[in-house]
Amino acid sequence: MGECFNGMDSYVGDYQNYVTALFNYPMYYTIKDVWMYGKSMRNIADRWSQNNQHFRDVDALGIFVDNHDNSRFLYTNGDHRLFKSALAFALTARGIPFFYYGSEQGFAGGNDPFNREVMWRNFDRNHDIFKFIQTINNARKTQGVVNHAFAEKWVDDTLYAYTRGPFFVALTNNVNG
Numbered sequence: 001m002g003e004c005f006n007g008m009d010s011y012v013g014d015y016q017n018y019v020t021a022l023f024n025y026p027m028y029y030t031i032k033d034v035w036m037y038g039k040s041m042r043n044i045a046d047r048w049s050q051n052n053q054h055f056r057d058v059d060a061l062g063i064f065v066d067n068h069d070n071s072r073f074l075y076t077n078g079d080h081r082l083f084k085s086a087l088a089f090a091l092t093a094r095g096i097p098f099f100y101y102g103s104e105q106g107f108a109g110g111n112d113p114f115n116r117e118v119m120w121r122n123f124d125r126n127h128d129i130f131k132f133i134q135t136i137n138n139a140r141k142t143q144g145v146v147n148h149a150f151a152e153k154w155v156d157d158t159l160y161a162y163t164r165g166p167f168f169v170a171l172t173n174n175v176n177g
Contacts (some may be wrong), residue, residue, distance in 0.1 A: 001062050001098075004121075005069065007013040009047075013054030024061035024095055026050065035086035035173050037078045041160040045152060048094070059150075063095035066103050071088055072115050074108035081175045084132050091136050092169050093152040093162065104130040 002019035004012045007029040015022055030045035030047040031068045033039040048064065065086045073083050074155045085108075091097045102109075103121050106129050109115035140146070148165025155161070 001096075009050040009054035013051075013056075016056045016060075021060045021062065021096065022055075023067075023098070024051070024058075024063050025107065027061070027063055027095070028065075029087065031077075031086050032073070034080045035089075036073060038173055040157040041171075041173055042155055044089075044160050045155045048152070051094075058069070058094055059096075061068050061095045062098045063090045063093060064098040064100065065090050065160075066100040066115070067098070067141060068100065068116060069112065070115065072100075072103070072109045074106060075110045078108065079175060080106065080129060082173060084129065085171045085173065087129075087133065088136055088169065089160075089171055090132070092140060092145060092167065099133075104133045139167065145160060 002015055002022040004015050004022060005025060007010050007026050009026045009041070012022060012025055028049050030043050034041055034043055048058070050062070059120055065083070070165060073086060077083070087103065091099070102117055105119060105124060105127050106120055107117045109117050143164070143166055145164045145167050148167065151163045153161045158169065159172050161168070161170040
């Protein structure tokens with residue numbers, strides 16, 4: 001998996017001429033904008049459009065919410081509801097989902113190295129985010145998500161909906177409305 005720490009599709013997309021699979025950093029920044037900062041969910045549809053224009057294979061891109069190079073989502077925005085929505089998106093949308101250890105435990109570390117918390121002394125199978133991820137992964141497996149194409153169904157400022165075959169996902173970034 002290649003990594004080009006940049007948010008511009010045109011810049012990162014060129015790397016797919018040399019490396020098949022890359023982290024989708026442009027989508028990472030969109031995920032942050034939409035769920036962490038409350039910007040319009042239309043930005044997701046716009047990002048897919050940009051991805052399609054600049055990448056050879058969008059489905060070979062790694063999609064993620066947290067990683068070892070950046071402060072964790074919950075460090076900036078501690079709302080577990082928004083975090084879960086962003087995680088559900090990353091685990092079920094286009095691309096190869098990448099899941100950074102500790103996200104399922106609600107780790108909220110800041111910039112490196114503080115985002116590399118020790119998990120083994122703090123692992124809780126009853127944590128609400130752990131159970132949520134477990135439910136998403138079971139649904140992915142049961143519905144065969146990886147065997148079905150991504151199809152956008154609805155987008156507005158606060159709702160984004162799509163399918164992967166029979167698997168329907170509707171997400172919001174408006175937890176107060």
